[in-house]
Amino acid sequence: MVHLSHSVEQTESIAAELAATLVAGDFVALEGPLGAGKTQFVRGLAVALGANPRAVSSPTFVLLNIYRGGRLTLFHLDAYRTAGAGDFESIGFLELLEQQGIVVVEWADRIEKILPGRRIRVVIEVVGENDRSLTIERVGEP
Ligand SMILES: Nc1ncnc2c1ncn2[C@@H]1O[C@H](COP(=O)(O)OP(=O)(O)O)[C@@H](O)[C@H]1O
Ligand SMILES: [Mg+2]
Structure with a gap:
């Protein structure tokens, strides 16, 4: 399904539509260049799930942000600065996938080889x- 967005708000509302369909354990892979709107999209997911939107920031430097308090816990990761899939494995990425929350990864294509085959690709x-x-x-x- 292709959606066109003409504003940050529209991108967030497209994310909110997706959020409504998410179930525990879903994995969302985000791809697109710097400035595409991946972090804005995650913000839309977090808001729609009921987490505090002020907590949403780019995890480029911390690797993992966790947004609780909503319908499902959202685990937000960014593979932009990782040396590779090993970094993700060492912070417990595979365990996060088993938490019955939602895991979303920016720059997912950079760690393709450890991603679950079953995913929502954005x-x-x-x-x-x-x-x-x-x-x-x-x-x-x-
Ligand atoms: N339609 C749009 N959707 C999302 N972001 C947009 C849009 N139009 C302009 N922008 C801008 O693009 C940038 C997207 O930033 P960000 O979400 O951090 O990108 P990424 O995480 O992909 O690097 C923001 O500065 C935002 O204001
Ligand atoms: Mg980002």
């Missing part, structure tokens, strides 16, 4: 200063 493309194309697909469903 690819964000920059098509104008404030315009984004978001392709959302469920991959590897049984």
Whole structure:
């Protein structure tokens, strides 16, 4: 499914639509260049799940942010500065996937080899200063 967004608010509301369909244990892989809106999309997910939106920031330097207090706990990771999949494994990425929350990873394509095959793939493309194309697909469903 391809969505077009013309503002940060629209990107957040597309994320909110996805959030409504999420169930415990879902994994969301975000792809797209720097400034695409991946972190904004995660903010939309967190708000829609009922977490505190002020807590949402880019985890580029801390690797993992956790947003609690909503319908499902959201674990937010960013693979931008990782040396590789080993970094993710050492912070317990595989265990996070078993927490019955939602795990979302920015720059997921950088750690492709350790990602679960079953995922919700979100690819964000920059098509104008404030315009984004978001392709959302469920991959590897049984
Ligand atoms: N339609 C849009 N959707 C999301 N972000 C947008 C949009 N238009 C402009 N922007 C801007 O693009 C930037 C996206 O930043 P961010 O979410 O941190 O990107 P990423 O995490 O992909 O690097 C923000 O500065 C935001 O204001
Ligand atoms: Mg980001």
